[in-house]
Amino acid sequence: MKIAVCIKQVPDTTELKIDPKTNSMIREGVASITNPFDEYAVEEALLLKEKHGGEVHVISMGPPQAVEVLKNALAVGADKVYLVSDKAFAGADTLATAYTLSKTIKTVVGDFDLVICGKQAIDGDTAQVGPGVATRLRIPQLTYVSKVREIDPEKKRIVVERLLENGREVVEASLPALLTVVKDINEPRLPSLLGIKKAAKAQIPTLTAKDIGAEENHIGSKGSPTWVTKIFSPEPRKGGGEILKGELSEVVPLLVDKLMETKFIK
Amino acid sequence: MSKLIIDKDTCTGCESCIPSCPFDALSMQEGKAVVDEKCTFCGACVEVCPVNAITLIKEEKSAAEGTSAKDIWIFIEHEFGKVASISFELLGQGRGLADAVGCKLCGMLLGDKEAVDPFAKEAIAHGAEKVYVMESPLLKQYRTDPYAEAAVSLIRKYKPEIVLFGATTQGRDFAGRVATTLETGLTADCTDLGIDPETKYLVQTRPAFGGNIMATILDHPEFRPQMATVRPKVFPMPPKDDSRKGEIIRETLQMTEDQVRTKILEFIKGAETVNLSDAEIIVSGGRGMGGGENFKVIRELAGVLGAAVGASRAAVDSGWIPYEHQVGQTGRTVRPKIYIACGISGSIQHQAGMKTSDIIVAINKDGEAPIFKIATYGIVGDLFTVVPMLTQEFKKRLGR
Numbered sequence: 001m002k003i004a005v006c007i008k009q010v011p012d013t014t015e016l017k018i019d020p021k022t023n024s025m026i027r028e029g030v031a032s033i034t035n036p037f038d039e040y041a042v043e044e045a046l047l048l049k050e051k052h053g054g055e056v057h058v059i060s061m062g063p064p065q066a067v068e069v070l071k072n073a074l075a076v077g078a079d080k081v082y083l084v085s086d087k088a089f090a091g092a093d094t095l096a097t098a099y100t101l102s103k104t105i106k107t108v109v110g111d112f113d114l115v116i117c118g119k120q121a122i123d124g125d126t127a128q129v130g131p132g133v134a135t136r137l138r139i140p141q142l143t144y145v146s147k148v149r150e151i152d153p154e155k156k157r158i159v160v161e162r163l164l165e166n167g168r169e170v171v172e173a174s175l176p177a178l179l180t181v182v183k184d185i186n187e188p189r190l191p192s193l194l195g196i197k198k199a200a201k202a203q204i205p206t207l208t209a210k211d212i213g214a215e216e217n218h219i220g221s222k223g224s225p226t227w228v229t230k231i232f233s234p235e236p237r238k239g240g241g242e243i244l245k246g247e248l249s250e251v252v253p254l255l256v257d258k259l260m261e262t263k264f265i266k
Numbered sequence: 267m268s269k270l271i272i273d274k275d276t277c278t279g280c281e282s283c284i285p286s287c288p289f290d291a292l293s294m295q296e297g298k299a300v301v302d303e304k305c306t307f308c309g310a311c312v313e314v315c316p317v318n319a320i321t322l323i324k325e326e327k328s329a330a331e332g333t334s335a336k337d338i339w340i341f342i343e344h345e346f347g348k349v350a351s352i353s354f355e356l357l358g359q360g361r362g363l364a365d366a367v368g369c370k371l372c373g374m375l376l377g378d379k380e381a382v383d384p385f386a387k388e389a390i391a392h393g394a395e396k397v398y399v400m401e402s403p404l405l406k407q408y409r410t411d412p413y414a415e416a417a418v419s420l421i422r423k424y425k426p427e428i429v430l431f432g433a434t435t436q437g438r439d440f441a442g443r444v445a446t447t448l449e450t451g452l453t454a455d456c457t458d459l460g461i462d463p464e465t466k467y468l469v470q471t472r473p474a475f476g477g478n479i480m481a482t483i484l485d486h487p488e489f490r491p492q493m494a495t496v497r498p499k500v501f502p503m504p505p506k507d508d509s510r511k512g513e514i515i516r517e518t519l520q521m522t523e524d525q526v527r528t529k530i531l532e533f534i535k536g537a538e539t540v541n542l543s544d545a546e547i548i549v550s551g552g553r554g555m556g557g558g559e560n561f562k563v564i565r566e567l568a569g570v571l572g573a574a575v576g577a578s579r580a581a582v583d584s585g586w587i588p589y590e591h592q593v594g595q596t597g598r599t600v601r602p603k604i605y606i607a608c609g610i611s612g613s614i615q616h617q618a619g620m621k622t623s624d625i626i627v628a629i630n631k632d633g634e635a636p637i638f639k640i641a642t643y644g645i646v647g648d649l650f651t652v653v654p655m656l657t658q659e660f661k662k663r664l665g666r
Contacts, residue, residue: 011475036596094454098446122595123475126454131410131442138288138310140527141410143439146589159531163590164435165543166345167536173528183596184589225451225489230482234473243633243644251645252655255627258643260663262625264546264603265571 001054001153002112003045004105006133007038007073009066010123034069037118040181043188044148045116046077052153055079057109061089061100067204074199075191082108086208091221094124098132100219103212105137113153115178119144127180134178142173146184151175268307269323274298276319283311283320289525304525306415336427338364339398339491341417341440342375342389343432345408349385351503351544352432356496357393358504359459360430363468366461369427373397376416378406390512392504397512398424402519404526408436411526414443416519421448423517426491428468430459433495434543445493451485453494457622468492476595476618498543499601536590542574547604548623550576550593551586552616554609554630554649558586563650564608567657570666576600576620578610594619608649612637629653 012031034042045056058073060066061084070081084104092100105115115137120127127143134141146163149170156175161168163182191199209219217223244251259265279297286292291304292311299311299319312320340360343350357371364371373389375382375397386397398420404412421429421444429444431437433455445452458471462484470483470492485492542548549568551561561575568575577591593600595615605623610616612628612635620626621640628641629652638644645652660666 094442094452095446095449124454125474125476127438128442128445128452128454131439132446135414135443135446138308141439141443142528144435161534162435165541168534170531170534171528172531177527182589183592225449225485226453226483227486228481229484232480232482234477234480241639241641241644243638243646245646248645248647248652248655252652252659255643255645256656256659256663259604259625259627262603264625265660265664 001048001052001114001151002109003048003054003056003114003116004109004112005038005041005045005056005058005073005078006101006105006115006117006129007042007058007060007069008035008118008121008123009033009060009062009069010035010121032065032068034072035118035121035123037120037122037181037183038069039118039188040183040185041116041118041179042073042076042078043186044179044181045114046189047186048114048148048151052151054113054153057082057112059084059101059104059108061085061092061097061104064206067206070204071199071202072191074202075195076189077195080108081202081204083204083206084208084212085206086210086219088209088214088216088220091224092219093224093226094126094128094132095225096219096221096223098129098136099223100209100212100214101129102133102136103214104207105133107207107212113156113175114151114158115139115176117178117180119180119182130178130180137176137178140173140177141180142171142177143180145179145181148179148185270301270305270307270311271321271323272299272301273319273321276317278317278319280316282314282316286310286314288527304522306521306525336367336425337370337372337396338367338428339372339374339421339426339430340389340394341429341431341437342373342385342397343408343434343436344377344381344385345436347381349388350432350434350436350498352434352437352496352498353389354392354503354506355498355501356430356432357389359496359501361393361504363428363459363461366463367427367466370395372426374417374420374429375399376405376413377401378403381406386512386514387508388506390510391506391508393510395512397514399514399516400519401516402521404519404521404523407530408440409526409528409530410439410443411528412519412521413440414447415521415525417444418447419520420517421491424515429491429493431493431495433497437495441493441495448491450489450491450493453483453485456494456496457500459494459496468494470494476614477621478614478618497599497601542576542591542593542598542600545574545600545602547571547573547606548576548593548600548602548620549573549606549608550578550610550620551581551608551649552578552610553580553584555581555586556609560650561587563653563657567606567653567660570657570660570664571604573604573606574602576605578613578616607637607641608653610637611635612640 373394
């Protein structure tokens with residue numbers, strides 16, 4: 001079974017600065033990590049490989065320093081990793097990113113059985129790239145997956161549980177398919193010492209727009225319909241920080257008074 | 267009608283198109299490729315044919331029936347026989363947007379026979395002037411394939427200027443598919459929408475980086491419609507008026523069950539009766555709970571208030587409560603009227619999931635905990651004393 005996993009490097013801290021001139025985020029100097037949801041995606045691919053055999057191909061689109069997250073993927077056991085990086089990708093929104101990733105998957109993995117992504121990245125929080133990649137690859141998408149119940153690469157069939165607002169939906173789909181996974185699905189492993197050593201020495205192949213046969217008008221800012229015109233800090237919470245002091249026998253009824261006044265409690 | 271034409275003289279019989287079809291609509295007959303009725307005109311085979319023998323003629327290019335309506339459409343989401351409240355909230359906000367643009371406010375409703383008529387009336391009562399309806403047994407429950415097929419064909423035919431969806435699991439799954447198929451822009455999880463007075467473009471505002479920054483996003487004019495998903499409970503519910511009249515436009519879905527690649531086998535309802543995303547009040551427990559059994563005090567308070575039970579990542583990772591309850595960056599984002607945080611220190615990651623709540627109450631032993639900085643009201647004290655006292659006091663006031 002051939003599994004492709006898409007991962008993203010995201011800033012570790014939420015203390016970000018914004019360049020007032022370009023209105024873009026200053027990412028330099030901020031520690032970077034693998035998007036937490038993508039770690040569950042990598043782990044699930046490794047678990048499926050251990051059970052059913054096959055290969056795990058991990059892809060990341062990003063600047064040259066994104067090789068770090070790919071090295072982490074190698075260290076935990078990915079078979080092959082690829083960085084897709086090109087100045088021409090700059091300014092890509094979710095539409096252009098999904099196009100770029102789908103072209104990469106077609107180029108490097110070819111006939112895959114499964115694509116796995118995290119449910120969303122913690123920086124952009126859009127949850128749009130997974131469905132976008134599935135659409136471009138013309139395969140079914142199963143989003144918010146909390147469990148892979150059955151998978152049969154021979155019969156080209158998968159059964160998963162999807163975590164929705166009110167419960168879990170059990171869905172069957174044909175393969176190949178794309179999954180986006182939630183935290184509940186597994187517990188990502190730590191890399192082994194051997195894995196870390198191997199990853200440190202590894203040369204990570206880098207693909208450019210040309211290598212994946214991307215059309216110029218589908219990538220980067222040209223291929224991106226949306227356009228960030230302004231970035232600003234949210235207004236701080238109003239009326240915050242009233243600590244009710246005194247004996248609990250007094251402050252508890254006082255708090256209840258205040259909450260009852262809101263009319264939200266019925 | 268769209269058409270897929272395979273030129274028999276050009277076709278070399280190489281069979282490379284056969285596996286490319288996601289719907290198994292191609293086969294070989296007398297050494298040449300032929301297409302059957304399972305074809306959805308997706309164009310996958312056109313790309314792979316090495317000799318360019320396959321031509322796709324898309325409906326929207328051949329038929330000039332598409333009016334340039336330029337209206338605002340709201341996706342009327344429904345589940346378990348009920349319209350999602352976010353759809354009404356969007357109709358409320360959409361009214362103002364439509365007035366600012368000078369266009370009509372419309373609903374887009376996909377469903378089976380049982381659903382469409384009553385739900386179309388509800389959409390009209392909440393402000394839709396027109397409702398575009400596609401009715402099919404395939405659309406009974408939300409599934410990506412038939413819903414996306416239905417929406418894409420309606421949007422291609424009637425060409426709305428703006429299409430809005432709820433940022434629910436359904437809306438996010440759906441909108442991503444539709445926008446990519448239409449190759450247009452989609453802005454996720456908006457918390458504000460407006461219209462630029464000069465250009466009449468949709469001005470979309472959304473949080474990013476766990477709510478630490480806000481971004482205003484526009485769509486380049488060559489990409490239309492402008493699409494966005496909008497977070498529930500950001501806009502107020504508009505008043506319902508059953509005397510309102512509206513037009514219902516019906517279209518039929520050109521798809522059969524064997525073209526749908528997923529099948530829903532069952533639905534396992536969550537253990538809690540109130541779900542976090544819809545809850546008006548949430549009582550949450552964190553590391554200070556100290557154990558799974560101790561969540562009893564949280565559940566008792568939640569029971570009296572009719573609230574949902576939430577938890578911090580620390581409580582979930584300790585195995586005290588299932589992941590469904592987790593609020594925060596790697597859990598759910600909630601926006602209740604009242605959020606009561608018990609024994610939760612309030613990490614940035616937890617705040618990302620709850621800091622837009624109207625009122626935040628913090629109960630924590632540690633007066634220095636960051637949760638107090640964003641709390642509307644705080645009590646520094648032992649939750650195992652304070653929470654039962656609150657429960658008793660509310661019981662008394664509410665007569666429960």
